[in-house]
Amino acid sequence: MSALPARTIGAMEVRAPHPPVPTAPAQGPAGPSVLDAIRQGHAHTAAVHESLRSEQAVIEAREFSLWYGKRRALYAISMIVARGKVTALIGPSGCGKSTLLRSINRLNDLVEGVRIEGSIVLHGVPVYAPGVDVIGLRKRTGMVFQKPNPFPMSIRENVIYALRINGERRRAVLDEACENSLRAVALWDEVKDRLRHSALGMSGGQQQRLCIARAIVAEPEVLLLDEPCSALDPVATLRIEELIRELSQRYTILIVTHNMQQAARVSDYTAFMYLGRLVEYGSTADVYQNPRLRETEQYVTGRFG
Amino acid sequence: MPLVRKNPWKTLQSRVMFAACAACTVLIIGVLGLVTVYLFSIGFGATSWEFFAADPTGNALDPGGMRNAVVGTLILIGLASLIGIPLGLLAGVYLSEYGTERLLPGPVRFVTDVLAGVPSIVVGILGYELLVVPLGNYSGWAGAGALAFIMVPIVARTSEEMFRLVPDSYRQASAALGATRSQTILRVVAPAAAGTVVTGIMLAIARIAGETAPLLFTALGSRFLTTNPSEPFPSLTVQVYTYATGPYPAQRELAWAGILVLISIIFVVNVSIRLVTLRVRRSPA
Ligand SMILES: Nc1ncnc2c1ncn2[C@@H]1O[C@H](COP(=O)(O)OP(=O)(O)OP(=O)(O)O)[C@@H](O)[C@H]1O
Ligand SMILES: [Mg+2]
Numbered sequence: 182m183s184a185l186p187a188r189t190i191g192a193m194e195v196r197a198p199h200p201p202v203p204t205a206p207a208q209g210p211a212g213p214s215v216l217d218a219i220r221q222g223h224a225h226t227a228a229v230h231e232s233l234r235s236e237q238a239v240i241e242a243r244e245f246s247l248w249y250g251k252r253r254a255l256y257a258i259s260m261i262v263a264r265g266k267v268t269a270l271i272g273p274s275g276c277g278k279s280t281l282l283r284s285i286n287r288l289n290d291l292v293e294g295v296r297i298e299g300s301i302v303l304h305g306v307p308v309y310a311p312g313v314d315v316i317g318l319r320k321r322t323g324m325v326f327q328k329p330n331p332f333p334m335s336i337r338e339n340v341i342y343a344l345r346i347n348g349e350r351r352r353a354v355l356d357e358a359c360e361n362s363l364r365a366v367a368l369w370d371e372v373k374d375r376l377r378h379s380a381l382g383m384s385g386g387q388q389q390r391l392c393i394a395r396a397i398v399a400e401p402e403v404l405l406l407d408e409p410c411s412a413l414d415p416v417a418t419l420r421i422e423e424l425i426r427e428l429s430q431r432y433t434i435l436i437v438t439h440n441m442q443q444a445a446r447v448s449d450y451t452a453f454m455y456l457g458r459l460v461e462y463g464s465t466a467d468v469y470q471n472p473r474l475r476e477t478e479q480y481v482t483g484r485f486g
Numbered sequence: 487m488p489l490v491r492k493n494p495w496k497t498l499q500s501r502v503m504f505a506a507c508a509a510c511t512v513l514i515i516g517v518l519g520l521v522t523v524y525l526f527s528i529g530f531g532a533t534s535w536e537f538f539a540a541d542p543t544g545n546a547l548d549p550g551g552m553r554n555a556v557v558g559t560l561i562l563i564g565l566a567s568l569i570g571i572p573l574g575l576l577a578g579v580y581l582s583e584y585g586t587e588r589l590l591p592g593p594v595r596f597v598t599d600v601l602a603g604v605p606s607i608v609v610g611i612l613g614y615e616l617l618v619v620p621l622g623n624y625s626g627w628a629g630a631g632a633l634a635f636i637m638v639p640i641v642a643r644t645s646e647e648m649f650r651l652v653p654d655s656y657r658q659a660s661a662a663l664g665a666t667r668s669q670t671i672l673r674v675v676a677p678a679a680a681g682t683v684v685t686g687i688m689l690a691i692a693r694i695a696g697e698t699a700p701l702l703f704t705a706l707g708s709r710f711l712t713t714n715p716s717e718p719f720p721s722l723t724v725q726v727y728t729y730a731t732g733p734y735p736a737q738r739e740l741a742w743a744g745i746l747v748l749i750s751i752i753f754v755v756n757v758s759i760r761l762v763t764l765r766v767r768r769s770p771a
Binding site for chain 2: 286288291316317319320322323324326328330332333334342343345346347392395396399
């Protein structure tokens with residue numbers, strides 16, 4: 182596939198769930214399904230599509246595994262996240278999507294008893310190497326959570342929080358950054374007259390856009406979005422989706438979602454996870470319309486059993 | 487069929503419950519009112535300009551005022567707060583924010599619980615042994631130290647609880663933005679908890695303002711106005727205790743005034759702290 186169509190197909194044309202007719206019958210073990218095998222604890226080699234070969238990796242996980250205490254949440258995940266693209270992580274609840282996301286900015290460090298194996302490289306920096314600057318690492322990534330979580334401060338202070346903790350004090354700089362960030366999330370006109378009001382008085386959708394503005398104010402390289410729309414109504418969801426597409430021109434975005442249509446609408450690449458394993462990974466168009474595995478097709482079309 | 491059918495038994499139950507709650511409320515407010523009225527009716531008459539303007543004369547029939555004790559109590563509360571509140575807050579932050587991953591919190595929490603339960607007379611004796619004896623004499627410092635000792639566990643435990651109530655999602659968001667743990671605590675968690683932490687601080691202040699036993703063994707008391715904490719130090723509680731247990735009616739009457747003033751001080755301190763924190767929280771930092 183050429184470089185250009187990926188974007189257009191990913192963003193515009195795909196309208197899942199179109200019951201796709203797989204051209205090639207799903208490969209893999211003919212009898213028992215791949216998911217059954219995974220459930221029984223067999224190793225699974227992810228079906229990674231060729232299209233990813235041509236991409237430049239911003240994030241690369243190599244045989245990355247993670248345990249919460251004795252419980253294993255991720256199994257030797259190897260995947261790249263393509264520069265300047267939107268990558269969606271999909272999969273049933275509890276399959277480790279959030280865990281993988283939180284492994285990239287080492288937010289899992291806050292959880293007691295977490296142990297990892299393998300590595301994740303962000304922009305050439307091995308994230309889990311001893312002596313790595315975790316704070317600096319987190320500054321290079323922006324994260325947005327499932328539930329909008331603005332701080333109990335004014336709207337302005339929320340947006341410029343990352344600059345404040347970097348020690349920025351010049352008023353002009355702060356004001357400009359605040360306005361730019363709020364404009365980027367299309368919130369400026371709505372709140373420019375009440376920047377000093379509490380952020381907790383905003384609607385859920387506004388709060389989530391504020392959280393995105395807060396995440397991008399210090400110009401991170403990667404945006405990690407963990408189900409950013411799951412607490413929002415359809416209209417607010419649509420606005421965030423538009424926003425994601427717009428931000429994708431400037432940032433590399435990794436988004437977790439349970440909404441198959443959303444993944445189809447906003448992403449260039451889609452990774453399907455199951456019980457801590459990466460099952461299939463390829464361009465969104467391929468994963469939705471031409472998946473290698475029968476199980477992927479069943480999952481994205483909602484016939485998951 | 488009506489959607490909600492009245493169940494007579496349930497209705498009765500709820501009425502009885504309501505009546506019981508109302509009765510208890512009235513009882514408590516009534517007792518409180520009675521005490522206040524009684525205190526005012528006796529104490530107010532005994533409170534005069536002279537009470538605040540004059541020091542004790544040493545003459546039992548014309549005892550003068552309690553200026554020295556009012557000043558002494560205020561200074562003791564101030565010094566004890568300066569020592570006790572920061573220590574208590576730091577301990578509370580430690581228990582709540584760093585408590586999960588170190589070995590210490592278990593023992594620290596146990597010790598604060600035990601300390602919070604130590605009878606104040608024991609604190610007095612401890613203060614005598616640990617402060618008065620080494621320092622060589624009864625003093626305001628020793629008194630403030632003993633009072634601070636009472637404050638620390640109260641402030642520590644209440645602030646720990648209040649810090650724990652701050653949603654974890656704030657800490658996560660802050661960490662994800664690249665804040666260090668101390669930045670998260672200072673900029674997000676502490677301001678979010680400030681309003682309720684103040685309640686714990688007020689509790690502690692109210693508690694020490696009324697303490698007598700620890701001061702008997704440490705600050706001792708004094709007939710003279712002083713602002714030097716290295717000397718034996720006057721306080722309202724000790725003064726009231728001395729007068730109230732003595733045989734002279736004029737002094738006993740003054741003791742009532744002392745109690746009224748003490749309660750007023752506690753009230754004013756509480757209200758002003760609350761106002762200040764409200765203002766701090768409202769103003770966008
Ligand atoms: N803090 C934690 N401590 C222990 N186990 C955890 C913790 N967080 C997640 N897990 C476990 O790790 C597994 C993966 O969880 P994770 O939250 O990553 O799933 P998810 O794919 O994001 O699910 P969802 O779609 O419901 O958000 C789950 O089995 C979960 O129970
Ligand atoms: Mg999740």
